[in-house]
Amino acid sequence: MSRLLRLIARDLLRGPRTIDAPPADADAVAQLVARLGERAQACLGRSLRIRVVDAGSCNGCELEIHAVCNPVYDIQRFGIDFVASPRHADVLLVTGPVTTNMAEALQRTYDAMPAPKWVVAMGDCGIDGGCFAGSYAVLNGVHAVIPVDLTIPGCPPSPEKLLAGLLALLDMTATGT
């Protein structure tokens, strides 16, 4: 136990490894203005709860979602966090091209979320199927099943990109613009 306390003390003296926040993604803001308009409400109080659904990703996007939770990006400092139940979520973050085997589970998760709710399609294959487009087992993007408010391109998008996109969403929904 003393070893643990020594390590914690050293970390406290060293200071956080967390990096500065990236600016909200300008492309994402433009996308959201077009998409949300007056639908956005100033009701979230800079608090955003996200439910993630992997709709058939290669698991690369999941690695980067985990990364934004690490101490370097520390997404929780912005009031953004991931929740276990869609009932508690404001945002549905979807990865993968949407396989036919996951379409119903995705739809049901979306339906279980209370309004207002937003959908973010993460990664190139979530946007239009990416390199998996055209397969018998794939629906070529999240929009084929549920309405998408924001896309975050990349294969996979870097944690900075993901953070910037989510910060844009947070700003938009909080200010109502």
Place this chain on the structure above:
Amino acid sequence: MLGNMTLMEYLGGSREAVAHRPWPRYMLDERGWRDMIHQLAVSDWTLLGLWSDGTEVYVALRDDVGPTTATAVASLFCPDRRFPSLSAVRPSAIRLERALRDLYGLIPVGLTDERPWLDHGRWGMTAPLAMGRGPAPDAPYDYPVLPVEGENLHQIPVGPVHAGIIEPGHFRFTCAGETVVRLEERLGYTHKGIEGLIAGKTIAEAARLAGRISGDSTVAYALAFARAVEAATQAEAPPRAHWLRALMAELERVANHLGDIGGICNDAAFAYMLAQCGTLREQILRASDVCFGHRLMMDRVVPGGVTVDLTREGASTLRSLIADVTKRFKKLANLYDDLPSLQDRTTGTGVVQTALAHRFGVGGVVGRASSRAGDARKVPGYAPYEDLEFDIPVHAEGDVNARVWVRIEEVRASLGLIGQILEQMPGGPLHKPIPTRGGEGMALIEGFRGEILLWVRLSEVGRVVRCHARDPSWFQWPLLEACIEGNIVADFPLCNKSFNCSYSGTDL
């Protein structure tokens, strides 16, 4: 015919396919295939993979009993769309045969589990990769889980959407109070039809897809695909490319093991380790980005070589990274060793019996924590590992703790390998074009989960006719079902994370 024979003594007399490299493929008739099944019943040959192209079935076997090892493929032409099942003599074949039946419509005769595996009745067709596709089912299939009988049992269904940020799959627990009596997995949710997508693609397009079979193992898969293509076309990547590939592969292994060690401890409610390992992992991904231009190093390994060189500055970045990570990781490993409350959760939890590990021919961390010492970097081995010194950690306990220690020791070994690679890497070109030539090639590559098998057939004009990838998780998933038996439900996340099987890699 039966008796103590080596694999090559047994198969060596059969008709050999012309261009299957680097290991031979023997074309058996149905009688030969049946004899092989009988021989498998009395031999210890490991099943490495079982796949099809729609007209033939292929099985890859390894004989690693005795001083020399041998790898070979046997195939059977199936004009009447049936083949004798291997499932009775190799239980690891069961899910592979179910998947093969779903995709190609070939019937494994003697396979007792009639339920589809990858096909959930949602593709709008059946047998999507067969010459003639089957009709669409009327509705998605019901999936009856295996019956469990006893007093006061209850079921807990979990998934496909899980509470955490992980891939989708369905787990059905049958419990007596807190204790798990049986766990059954249903997977296939992330099936993207990758074998179908790759067929007909150029080698470059196919390499991109191969690198996305399981994103966390993108380097290992890209390497497996590259080596299979190089074997098929008898091409050889330049020496420096081999070393750069190994460098990326070891960085990938360290990054993933760090994530898993942190994740396992977090599932035992020790979040400090997740934060610390997460920070180390992040350092490695950032350095990978700086040196190779992509955090996960996707699309950097290609058939013929690599696409990016390591600069002098990159090498010095990696040197200081390794020094720092080695120093900090040592403290974390000591910390794990120092916390009885943490080890109380991991020790004796989720035991994989050695006998079962052997029956399933399981490799990787799961195998090495249960006395199976295999590692594709040593056997069959590939460049440049014969020039490098490293130990393969093996533990016998088979519990979560053993799987943590295998990972800790593999992180140390890989950090050592990275240091050696940086010291010894030769100069020279990075890439050599792949000749346009037909053929069949296979590769066995050690990813962070274990041995990946990748088989490819190329046409004369240099297109991919068929590509099959067998993730190590195929043989690990069934053992997860077995190891949770008798444990409490609350320890499932711990067991599951200590396996960290790939969903995407097995769903394809």
